[in-house]
Amino acid sequence: MIPTMNRRIDRKFFVGDALDIAPALLGMELVIPKNGLRESFIITETEAYRGEEDLACHARKGRTPRTEMMYQTGGVLYVYLVYGMHWMMNIVTGIQGSPQAVLLRGVNDIEGPGRLTRSLGIDKSYNGEDLDSSHRIWLERTNFNPPYKATPRIGIDYAGPVWKDKPWRFITEGRNLSGNYTTFS
DNA sequence: GTAACGATCCTC
């Protein structure tokens, strides 16, 4: 299966600041072909994790085997397990050596980062997958620019007063996205 | 080797 012409998001987009990319992802289409059929989901909730200074970011302790992926050039996936049960799907952003990623927390109509990966079949095998060239997962542009709000990130109270309150979670506003957008196709 | 800790979700 081939992404529809000119709509696929390429590497350039991902080699930027997680704080810009996280909200820009809202309304974009996540495409995952299944059994030769096109399955796609509109992104509705994201969170930015940016740099070793960000005490909520896994890279706060520097390079480790797990965080190595966050140091790569933007556009690859960073997938890891939390609480022994739930896969978390992140899109790495920034230039090589700058550890950043955007956590995908929700798509239309799946709320929650763990439910999202479970529904879409994302697991460890997607760690390092390249959104710029992969044939099993990629992003496409839409003409949908949903309104959104920014709030503190979820589940990172351990990060301390400065970092836990940064409004780096981005979530679309409005109940039912269905019918509120159209894709170019 | 040992132990503590989660970027969560489900059930009570």
Place this chain on the structure above:
DNA sequence: AGGATCGTTACA
């Protein structure tokens, strides 16, 4: 409110 469940990390 509490349990599930296990990879990652730090430390002895």
